[in-house]
Amino acid sequence: MEHWEIILFFLIIAFIYSSVGFGGGSSYLAVLAMYSFPYQEIRLTALICNVIVVVGGVYIYVKNKQTDWSKILPITLVSVPMAYLGAVLKISQETFFLILGITLIIAxxxxxxKTDAKNNEETSVYNEGSLIKNGFLGGGIGFLSGLVGIGGGIFLSPLLNLMKWSTPRKIAATSSVFILVNSISGIFGQVSKLSxxxxxxxxxxxCFAVFIGGQIGSRMSLNWNPLVIKRVTAILVLIAGINVLIKYW
Known part of the structure; x- marks a missing residue:
């Protein structure tokens, strides 16, 4: 395989992200965007890798009963068809990379x-939002997820934290489910028009690399600061986004 070093990059990304409960979709896109691969392959690869890494986290959240389905469903039910629509929408390679560059910068x-990581469920007051508001939020992020090739958690989680939507743990569980179902929906949209x-x-x-990295990371108790990882990733994603815009603007 040409550019074998990408396998190592993906393994490391999956290892680090899974060890602190993240998926890594934006970082997969950021790495792939630096190479001249077909844009449809970039989207499909990032979505499949997302599913492989995040499915274990979803299982743990469900097993530990941290998933509040009454709050998750209004967001995900709308996002799934929108992610599919975004995936099947025909766009040029130049348009894709333009949207990707902007998306990476926003991400x-x-x-x-920095959102409040404290989890005081007894004293905190949360704003769950209306069904319509949650539906629009999920649908919008879902469409962008399918269009670009991400799970959408990188947008959903910070926004829900800023909205004080629920406890950090339940937001993390919601984001994991959101990433999983939207990535699967986006994959179905992608395979309907393979290049x-x-x-x-x-x-x-x-995919094999992220499976190995994700399995190792999820089974190791690493005392890494999630905020530090997020901010280092933010810098790398920003550089990748700017580079994409410069190359394809």
Missing amino acids: SLLLWI ADMDYVRIGSL
């Missing part, structure tokens, strides 16, 4: 924002 800003330019050996190799 880097959201990653940089002949795709390198399936490369896609399979990267």
